[in-house]
Amino acid sequence: MAESSINPFEPLPADSIIYRAILRKQWIDEDTGRIKADAYFLRANELGLSVNLASAYSLEQCANLFRKCYGIASLEVGRVREIGLNVEQDSPDHANITGLPYQEDNLVEAERLAGLLAKRSRIVWKLE
Incomplete structure (x- = not known):
């Protein structure tokens, strides 16, 4: 049986940089x-x-992709993979960090991984 969600994109190199938009002021x-x-x-x-x-x-x-963006955090793909998650590209300019549990399914693990991602990222642009 053929897999329905074959990703046409090659895995991103470990040194690729991704941006997470900070869409809520309280995230900083x-x-x-x-x-x-x-x-x-x-x-x-x-x-x-x-x-x-x-x-x-x-x-x-x-930042301009969003109606209101308070900042941009950068992360290196390899640093995401170090903690057991992955970054899967789904379009020429977009990807998703995958492998995170939902808070309602596993709060302790969701908090641990979110904390590790936050520590590995840095704010590279901020709304003044």
Whole structure:
């Protein structure tokens, strides 16, 4: 039986940079200026966490994809894979971080992985 969701894209190289848009102001810690784990929780209707490929967008272009963007966090694909997750490209300029559990299915693991992603990312653009 043929698999219905064959991904036409090659796996992203480990040194590829991805951008996570910070769409809620509370995802940035006002005291430290760092991204909070909240930015990396999988929502109920999502199969993966939406990220954009840095190779396809400048920081400003990425921010302008959204009605309201408070910042852009960058992550290296290899650093995502180090913690047992993956980044799967689904279009020429977009990918999803996959392998995260939903909070309602496994809160402890969802919090652990979101925290690790937050620690591995850095804010590279912020709304002034």
